[in-house]
Amino acid sequence: DRQGRRTKRAREGRGPCSLHEKYWTVSELGLGYESDETVVFRYCSGKCVARRRNYDIILEHLHRGGQLDESSTCRERKGRGKKNKARYSPCCRPTRYEKDISFLGNNNIFYTIPDVSAKECGCV
Amino acid sequence: DRQGRRTKRAREGRGPCSLHEKYWTVSELGLGYESDETVVFRYCSGKCVARRRNYDIILEHLHRGGQLDESSTCRERKGRGKKNKARYSPCCRPTRYEKDISFLGNNNIFYTIPDVSAKECGCV
The missing domain is CATH 2.10.90.10 (Cystine-knot cytokines)
Incomplete structure (x- = not known):
């Protein structure tokens, strides 16, 4: 419901x-x-x-295409296995x-x- | 090494x-x-x-002790399995x-x- x-x-x-x-x-x-x-x-x-801004959309796109090191990006939530660093969604802070x-x-x-x-x- | x-x-x-x-x-x-x-x-x-500020230290402490819903906090990096939300480390943005x-x-x-x-x- x-x-x-x-x-x-x-x-x-x-x-x-x-x-x-x-x-x-x-x-x-x-x-x-x-x-x-x-x-x-x-x-x-x-x-x-x-x-999200153009910045975040670009970062996510490059990451998904493997054009940035796997280790240099991360998504806000599904962090599993990501070494992260460049966040491609704004932070609630x-x-x-x-x-x-x-x-x-x-x-x-x-x-x-x-x-x-x-x-x-x-x-x- | x-x-x-x-x-x-x-x-x-x-x-x-x-x-x-x-x-x-x-x-x-x-x-x-x-x-x-x-x-x-x-x-x-x-x-x-x-x-990190006192705010982040407190949030991490309450989370580790299970005093906040598992789903309401997350650490910057080891995001595995976390549903996150309240971040207890500042974001590089x-x-x-x-x-x-x-x-x-x-x-x-x-x-x-x-x-x-x-x-x-x-x-x-």
Whole structure:
């Protein structure tokens, strides 16, 4: 059914490139800080195929024809076995980051760190 | 052997993200234009691992721990089997494109098309 498929697609993050968020404790972020404070982590996820330019079309064409080293190109998704490098689809990536986050560590030291969360995403 | 491996790595385009160029006829670019004129095609290729931010480290950590859907993250290179979406390494992509290119088609029509060649690359 259509609704079911739409839900599944959303769950799998296959919509267009956009900002997503989840809540974690600072410790869970894996940066090496121990703190039970909860923070929001926003990240970029989704498709960028609609934003391809002539550049991407050419790169894909040359690659498919074997005119570039297999190792020097890669497609955004079907990466299997590709050594990649030149991407022929734009990337869904942060174009701006949130301001620094601050938190109190479990050791009672106050920390401030930059570039944790995305603020804006784009196909770059 | 170490030297052999290093040479192989270089040949496979595993240096840092940078601009590369090759010459092609317009026809060979695969955009659908027939012209024997030769143009330069510049593209971006190379590594961006050195440019990772806290954002990328967190995304990788949550992914490895299985705390994000398998389908919602991907690593830049070892894409095998990943459905990807949220990239946890910056992409080597054009940050600026060359001005339009113009050429005479084999049908004697003059064409001008944008965004063919990269002018500048960056880890975005």
